[in-house]
Structure formats: C-alpha cells, structure tokens
Amino acid sequence: RVKQGGGNHLVFFSPEMDDEYRYKRQLSGALRHAMDENALELHYQPQCNAHSSKIIGFEALLRWHHPELGQVPPSRFIPIAEETGLINPLGEWVMRKACEEAVTWTNPLGIAVNLSAVQLQNLDLAQTVAGILDETGLAPERLELEITETALIHNASRSRKILTEIKALGVRIAMDDFGTGYSSLATLQNFPVDRIKIDQSFIARLMASEQAVAIVRAVINLGRDLKLEVIAEGVETEDQVAFLTANDCDAVQGYKFGHPRPIADYQTTVSGTAVAAQHRSIAGIGSN
Ligand code: C2E
Ligand code: MG
Ligand code: MG
Ligand code: MG
Numbered sequence: 001r002v003k004q005g006g007g008n009h010l011v012f013f014s015p016e017m018d019d020e021y022r023y024k025r026q027l028s029g030a031l032r033h034a035m036d037e038n039a040l041e042l043h044y045q046p047q048c049n050a051h052s053s054k055i056i057g058f059e060a061l062l063r064w065h066h067p068e069l070g071q072v073p074p075s076r077f078i079p080i081a082e083e084t085g086l087i088n089p090l091g092e093w094v095m096r097k098a099c100e101e102a103v104t105w106t107n108p109l110g111i112a113v114n115l116s117a118v119q120l121q122n123l124d125l126a127q128t129v130a131g132i133l134d135e136t137g138l139a140p141e142r143l144e145l146e147i148t149e150t151a152l153i154h155n156a157s158r159s160r161k162i163l164t165e166i167k168a169l170g171v172r173i174a175m176d177d178f179g180t181g182y183s184s185l186a187t188l189q190n191f192p193v194d195r196i197k198i199d200q201s202f203i204a205r206l207m208a209s210e211q212a213v214a215i216v217r218a219v220i221n222l223g224r225d226l227k228l229e230v231i232a233e234g235v236e237t238e239d240q241v242a243f244l245t246a247n248d249c250d251a252v253q254g255y256k257f258g259h260p261r262p263i264a265d266y267q268t269t270v271s272g273t274a275v276a277a278q279h280r281s282i283a284g285i286g287s288n
Contacts, residue, residue, distance in 0.1 A: 028084040030066060031077055035086075035093055040064055042097055043260035046269070047112070047231060047253045050245050055269050057110025059146070059253065060098040061260045062090075082118045091119045092128060099136040099143065101263055105270035112144040112174060117151030121158065126165035133169065140170030144195065147173065149181030152191055160191055167192045174231075179215060188226060196223050200234025203254070207239050220249050 034040050044058040064072045081087040095113050102111040119125060133140055145166065152159045163173055174195040175187065179202060188196070198219050205212035216232070223230035232244050235254030244252060263270065 024080050024083065027072075027077060028080050028086055031064065031081060031090070032086055034064055034066070035090055040093070041262065042094065042101070044263050044266060045253060045260040046258040046266065047110070047251055048257045050232075050241070050249050050252045053257065055109065055258075055266075056251060057112060057142075057144070058102075058263075058266070059112040059114075059260075060094060060101075061114075062094055063260075078116065082116055085118070087116045087118045088122065091116055092132070095129070096132050096136065099132055099138040102142060103136050103138045106272050107270055108139065108142060109270060110142055110144055110172075111138075112146050114176065115145045115147050115151070117148070117154055120147060120151050120162060121155060123158070123162065125162050126169065129166055129171060130169055133171075141172070144172040144174050146176040146197065148176050149178070149187045152187055153182055156190070163192055177233075178219065185222075188222075188228070193228060195229040195231060197253075198230065198232045198249075200254070203232050203234045203240055203244075204236075206243055207237075213243075216243075216249075217247055220244075220247050223250070224248070 041063045042060045043063050044060055046055045047057045047059060048054060049056050062074050062078075064074075064077055066072050078087070081090050098111050098113050102109070122128070129143075129145075132138075133143065147163075152163075167173060172194040173192060174197055175191075175193050176197050177199040178196045180199045181187070187193075196219060198216060202212045202216050202219075206216060220230050222228075229250045231251035231253055232240075232249050233253050235241060235244065235252045235256045237256060240254075241252065241256060258266070
C-alpha cells in the first residue's frame with residue numbers, strides 16, 4: 001500500500017507499520033483525553049546543593065496513569081505526543097501546572113520544567129511562557145526550562161531567537177542530558193545557558209570508568225570557567241556524592257536525594273516544617 005506522506009514523498013506502509021501507526025494514534029488520543037480530564041500528574045524531584053545537601057529546587061516530571069495500561073513512562077508517550085503535535089498543549093499544561101504549584105510554596109524554591117524540541121520551534125513560545133508567568137504570578141527567576149542539545153540543532157537560529165526572548169523574561173535555561181548530544185561545546189557558546197545538567201549515564205559509570213571520571217571532571221571545570229552552574233543527574237550512591245563534592249560540582253539530583261514524588265510528599269520542604277506542624281496541632285485541638 002502507498003500513502004501520501006508529508007511533502008512530495010510517497011511512504012510505503014507495511015501492515016506492521018499500519019498497526020504501529022494505529023497504536024500511536026490510540027495512545028495519543030488517550031493522552032489527549034487524560035489531559036482534558038485532568039488525569040495527568042506532575043511528580044517533583046529534589047535538586048540539592050552538593051555541599052550542604054539542602055534542597056534548592058525541584059524538577060517537574062510528567063506522570064500518566066492509563067486506566068488499562070497502568071503507568072506509562074514519559075519515554076514512551078512523549079515521543080508520540082511529539083509526533084502528533086499534542087506536545088504543544090501538553091507542554092503548556094505542564095508548565096502552567098508546575099508554576100501554579102510552585103507559587104503556593106512558602107519557600108521560593110526553583111522549579112524546572114522540561115521543554116520538547118517541538119515546542120522550541122514555536123515562534124510564540126516566549127509569549128506563552130510570559131502569559132503563564134503572568135497568570136500564575138510566579139517570579140520568572142524561579143522558573144528554569146530544560147532543553148537538550150539535540151533540540152537546538154534542528155533550527156539553530158530560530159531556537160536561539162526563541163531562547164533569547166525567554167531569557168529576557170528572566171527565566172533560566174538548563175542544558176539537559178549534557179554530553180549525549182552533538183556539538184556540546186559549540187552549544188554552550190551559541191545559546192544563552194545558565195546551567196549544565198551532566199547526563200546520568202556519565203554519573204552511572206563514574207566508579208567503573210576512567211573515561212567517565214575524566215568527562216565529569218572536565219564538564220565541572222568547563223562550567224566553572226564559563227560561569228555556568230553544574231548539576232549532576234542520576235546520583236544514586238554515596239561514592240558518587242563524594243566524587244562530585246570533591247570535584248566541586250554545584251548541585252546534585254537523583255534517587256540518593258529523593259525520587260520524583262507528588263508534591264505532598266515534599267510538603268515540609270516547600271512550606272516549612274514548623275508551619276505544617278503548627279497547622280496539624282491546631283487542627284488536632286479543633287477536632288477533639
Ligand atoms: P530527564 O529530563 O533527563 O529527567 C530525568 C529522568 O531520570 C527522569 O525519568 C527521572 O525520574 C530519572 N531519574 C532521576 N533520578 C534518577 C536516578 O538516580 N537514577 C535513575 N536511573 N534515574 C533517575 P522520567 O521521569 O521517566 O523522565 C524521562 C524523560 O522524559 C525526561 O528525562 C524528559 O526528557 C522526559 N520528560 C518527563 N516529563 C516531561 C515533560 O513534562 N515534558 C517533556 N517534554 N519531557 C518530559
Ligand atoms: Mg530534565
Ligand atoms: Mg536529563
Ligand atoms: Mg533524559
């Protein structure tokens with residue numbers, strides 16, 4: 001069978017591809033439905049100062065519980081949302097939700113939101129971000145948008161224009177999964193980046209690979225010289241923490257410091273222990 005593809009290309013579909021196409025359409029439809037029904041959730045993972053271990057912010061990570069499929073991981077549904085264009089309203093939903101949540105915190109901690117390469121092709125993205133900040137009242141400095149290097153090379157000049165507009169709002173930019181994409185070094189020179197996130201694959205190999213050690217050290221030094229903050233992703237062990245602090249990495253994120261969880265699990269951090277305890281005791285007196 002032959003189908004008319006995008007542009008002038010003829011795309012040949014095998015029955016298997018047809019199945020896959022139908023599967024993707026179905027999953028995308030279910031995802032849209034979940035978004036409309038408010039059935040999606042954000043989990044929050046702490047980002048900590050490497051030296052004090054104090055929480056300095058959170059990364060928002062999207063969670064989807066499908067009624068029949070159960071928990072569907074973002075690695076499965078984000079690419080499909082990107083293919084079908086659903087990522088645009090979905091990404092906007094995530095950003096609005098994260099800002100709405102963060103603005104209620106007593107502690108003005110940072111909030112990082114992932115941005116898809118597809119969103120970075122929208123010339124009105126900065127306007128969308130400005131609108132969300134305006135509606136929610138979140139201070140722009142508290143918001144950080146995480147992008148991957150690969151997202152930037154698609155249409156570099158357009159990406160640079162959009163990121164520059166976003167930076168002008170006072171929002172921070174982080175380079176996610178650093179070291180896994182193309183031309184990492186040129187990217188840092190050409191785009192207005194505030195923070196480097198060392199990809200978790202390097203952290204995972206730290207104790208087993210001299211190459212990983214050399215790469216992580218080099219990225220930390222690079223960050224220092226370029227005056228960019230450096231955060232290590234996927235930190236799971238004490239050994240890794242010891243290495244990272246000894247090498248003066250600024251911040252850490254990973255299961256060692258906290259899993260992505262609903263914000264209620266981090267309530268004492270975002271609102272302060274004393275206040276929460278006081279509320280509980282007052283409620284206790286009232287109900288007895
Ligand atoms: P990412 O932005 O690099 O997020 C980090 C991923 O590593 C998360 O996976 C997180 O749960 C996981 N992680 C955190 N600490 C550890 C650790 O110590 N060990 C290990 N092995 N993993 C750890 P998750 O939540 O499954 O998300 C995967 C990817 O999906 C994200 O990678 C991001 O690229 C994408 N994603 C998630 N939420 C969104 C979203 O709202 N919008 C967009 N565009 N992408 C999203
Ligand atoms: Mg991220
Ligand atoms: Mg990452
Ligand atoms: Mg990733």
